[in-house]
Amino acid sequence: MSAITDLAQDERTARMLLSILVEPDDPVTGRVLARVGAVETLRLVEDEDAVPGLNRVDAAMWRDRLALPHRLEDIAERMHGIEQSGFTGADTG
Template identity: 50%
Template sequence: MVALTAYASDERTARVMLSMMIEPADRTVGRLLRREGAVETLRLLDAGGAMPGVRAEEASILHHTAAQFVSRGRLGGDLAGLLDGSDAPLIPGDTHWPVSVDALGDRAPYVLWAKGATSFLASGREDRVTVTGSRASTSYGDHVAGELAGDASHAEQIVVSGGAYGIDGAAHRAVLGSGEQTIAVMAGGAGSALPGGASRHARTGGRCGVAGE
């Protein structure tokens, strides 16, 4: 089997690889990342044996998952596609990493994929406000969401919402229409944010789009 560490000698690439193999918010991997780091976590997966602080059955599942992923034979190409510069992978320790997500502990994202001005992510929570709601919103709901988001942006608050249709889209449109700052947060990861049409709008029109893994 090709060694995972042959593709990743740095923490950023190693975290990207883990996000390709392991489901988000996996507590076992989260603990390993916090204790050992990403490169060492890959080395442990390569070794195929015991992992510090991990039960044998959990380690076996992780080894099996990694082996299945490598057996597909597309690791190099898939990794190159993710790191082609279309999106910026942010990891803990980066200047613009939003430290508030660290409160998730072992369930914190392995990496965040960002498009746009990532400096907005480093602002304090007191500088941000969230406006979000139903995808199947009414015209009145869209109007109210736009007013709330517009008022917040005029008060120098960075509006944060999802990348979905409905209320989320109305909030982003109102802020962008006034030339202010907005952050769109999408589910999934690079190239797989959902819903497709709404996320494409947010990623191309917004000041910053963020997809977590």
């Protein structure tokens, strides 16, 4: 597993990952998320592509702020724990 995006192939899972990586109510991430969705937002965190609504400098600062604080394996383990607990936000009934 080489990228955070490998952990999130759908919007729900990508939003769960973002909740681990991003401070609540982060305005920049919120704007990016509203424009491109959660899966693309995660991809943009790790990529050098232009970020919609941000200039190059602001995008670099945003990426630096969201740089993975933990090893990817730690995040994968947290996600696995969330899924095993049954608390995934999925509608079960």
